[in-house]
Amino acid sequence: MDARHFLEGVLLVFAALLPIVNPLGAAPVFLAMTRYADGQTRAVLARKVTVNSFVLLMASVLIGTYVLEFFGLSVPIVQVGGGLVVCSVAWDLLRGADVSKKSSTEGVNDPDVVATEAFYPLTLPLTVGPGSISVAITIGANHPQTVRSFLTASMSSLLGVVLICLSIYLCYRYADRLTRFLGSTGTAVVVRLSAFILLCIGVQIVWNGIDALAGLTGPAHVPRS
Amino acid sequence: MLDEDLQQLVKAILLVVGAILPIVNPVGSAPMFLAMTHGADSKTRSTLAGLVAINSFVLLLGSLIFGNFVLRLFGLSVPVVQLAGGLVLCSLGWRLLTDDNPAAVPTAAPQDFNAISRAFYPLTLPLTVDPGALSVAVTIGANHSSSISRILIAIVGATVGVVIISASVWLAYRYAERVASWLGHSRLMVVLRLSAFIVLCIGVQIAWNGAKALVEEFPFASPAAPAQSAAPAR
Numbered sequence: 166m167d168a169r170h171f172l173e174g175v176l177l178v179f180a181a182l183l184p185i186v187n188p189l190g191a192a193p194v195f196l197a198m199t200r201y202a203d204g205q206t207r208a209v210l211a212r213k214v215t216v217n218s219f220v221l222l223m224a225s226v227l228i229g230t231y232v233l234e235f236f237g238l239s240v241p242i243v244q245v246g247g248g249l250v251v252c253s254v255a256w257d258l259l260r261g262a263d264v265s266k267k268s269s270t271e272g273v274n275d276p277d278v279v280a281t282e283a284f285y286p287l288t289l290p291l292t293v294g295p296g297s298i299s300v301a302i303t304i305g306a307n308h309p310q311t312v313r314s315f316l317t318a319s320m321s322s323l324l325g326v327v328l329i330c331l332s333i334y335l336c337y338r339y340a341d342r343l344t345r346f347l348g349s350t351g352t353a354v355v356v357r358l359s360a361f362i363l364l365c366i367g368v369q370i371v372w373n374g375i376d377a378l379a380g381l382t383g384p385a386h387v388p389r390s
Numbered sequence: 391m392l393d394e395d396l397q398q399l400v401k402a403i404l405l406v407v408g409a410i411l412p413i414v415n416p417v418g419s420a421p422m423f424l425a426m427t428h429g430a431d432s433k434t435r436s437t438l439a440g441l442v443a444i445n446s447f448v449l450l451l452g453s454l455i456f457g458n459f460v461l462r463l464f465g466l467s468v469p470v471v472q473l474a475g476g477l478v479l480c481s482l483g484w485r486l487l488t489d490d491n492p493a494a495v496p497t498a499a500p501q502d503f504n505a506i507s508r509a510f511y512p513l514t515l516p517l518t519v520d521p522g523a524l525s526v527a528v529t530i531g532a533n534h535s536s537s538i539s540r541i542l543i544a545i546v547g548a549t550v551g552v553v554i555i556s557a558s559v560w561l562a563y564r565y566a567e568r569v570a571s572w573l574g575h576s577r578l579m580v581v582l583r584l585s586a587f588i589v590l591c592i593g594v595q596i597a598w599n600g601a602k603a604l605v606e607e608f609p610f611a612s613p614a615a616p617a618q619s620a621a622p623a624r
Contacts, residue, residue: 217580236418237522238591242598246480246591250487281576285487285583378598 170314171321178304178325182222185297186329188336194291194363196340197258197356198282204341206279211337213283218293219330222301226322229302240299244374247295251367254286258360291363292333296370395543402547407554409530410450413523414555416562421585422517423563424570424578425486427505432567434505438513439563441506445514447556450527454548457528468525469603475521476597482512483590487583517589518559522596 195214199207224232233239304322344352423442427435453460461467531548570578 236415236588236592237413238588238595242595243591245598246483246594247587250484250587250590253488281579284580289583289587378602 167313167317170317174318174321175325175328178226178322179328181300181304182297182325182329183332185300186218186293186333188292188329188333190359190362191292191333192336192340192343193352193355193359194258195287195337196344196352197360198287198291207341208338209279210283210287211334211340213279214288214292214337215330215334217284217288218333219326221288221293222297222326222329223323225298225301226305226326227319228305229298230306233302240302241374241377244295244299244370245378247290247298248367248369248371248374251290251294251370252364253367254290255360255364255367259357259364294366294370296366296373395539398540398543399547399550402544403551403554406454406530406548406551409526410523410551411555411558413526414446414450414519414559416518416555416559418585418588419518420562420566420569421581422486422589423513424566425582425585426508426513426517428582430505435567436564437506438509439560439566441509442513442518442563443556443560445510446519446559447552449514449519450523450552450555451549453524453527454531454552455545457524457531461528468528469600469607471528472521472525472596472600473604474600475516475524476593476595476600479516479520479593479596480590481593482516483586483588483593486586487590516593520592520596522592522599 195211199210202210233243343355347355423439427438430438461471573581
């Protein structure tokens with residue numbers, strides 16, 4: 166019985182998060198942002214982003230609801246705020262990509278710069294964006310009541326998130342094989358295309374948030390009109 | 391008689407602390423204080439913590455006692471203050487989040503004089519006492535009663551409550567540095583980015599609360615309302 170619940174939980178977390186985290190789609194963007202880094206730095210970055218994503222996702226699942234309550238926020242607000250950040254990162258990437266130029270001039274192998282870049286923008290809006298965070302918080306919000314089933318749910322979320330992070334690591338670690346395969350022109354095209362898709366994802370997340378917010382005020386007057 | 395007054399006083403203190411402390415949220419905004427004072431040494435930072443606590447005290451007590459009067463003087467409403475203040479908070483969070491190196495922002499102003507001139511804006515006004523806290527303070531202040539002894543009790547209660555809030559701000563900001571040194575540089579960076587993101591979201595939330603209240607005043611937005619809202623307006 167517990168084993169079945171456990172497996173169901175793992176599948177739920179994995180299936181709900183994978184399409185939104187979408188490591189395959191994010192890999193070209195990761196490449197674009199780390200364009201001037203050498204292979205070794207990129208491997209370090211891939212590992213750091215994976216660890217950051219793991220912590221961020223697990224924290225959203227386990228304590229996300231409480232953190233939001235602590236600061237008096239709601240999920241749609243996080244979607245609007247975070248979606249705007251995703252839009253801005255994608256816009257920079259699409260237009261001029263001087264984001265990656267800056268990290269090239271200021272010592273790519275400086276561990277401080279690497280550590281800073283690894284969280285923002287590589288982990289926070291890029292890999293684990295506001296969409297993934299809000300899904301993770303929603304998954305964590307309907308935890309069952311008894312201690313036993315709570316433990317089962319937590320363990321299955323843990324395993325699900327580990328699987329997600331494994332796929333992130335694989336995609337980012339071997340992203341540069343993709344560039345070799347595509348060539349420089351092909352890579353440029355893929356990068357610009359993924360930047361545009363990222364921009365659209367940002368707009369979609371902002372819109373979902375606004376839709377939910379307007380829905381909060383909507384039902385009061387819509388039926389009457 | 392005295393007993394009743396004392397009860398009233400305790401109630402007033404609890405109301406102020408209970409309503410405003412969760413919004414000011416000193417523990418939550420301590421990492422943001424760290425982020426904004428990143429380049430400063432610990433002496434400057436402790437001076438800043440004291441200044442911010444004093445500023446918060448004056449600002450909160452001022453909005454509790456005169457807030458309504460000031461808003462009426464300029465013809466403003468609370469939702470408008472929320473909308474504008476929320477936008478200011480958004481821009482602050484955005485800058486903290488998207489700056490290439492958060493450490494570079496305050497080191498652009500290394501002298502103590504410059505760091506201390508930041509004690510009111512942005513450290514006190516949108517960061518510690520955000521527009522949400524201001525609007526709650528104004529709302530609490532709006533329910534003053536008529537008799538003089540009651541007004542005195544309310545003012546004393548508000549003063550004591552605001553002193554408690556400012557003291558907790560001072561404690562949280564003063565000892566934020568120890569937490570920072572315990573975290574180490576790269577983990578601190580992560581905390582700073584995360585809190586910048588949370589500041590951005592709080593700004594969106596406050597701006598949205600204001601915008602929602604404003605939109606509900608429109609006659610076309612709520613068809614049932616116009617008869618009510620049009621009548622007492624003019």
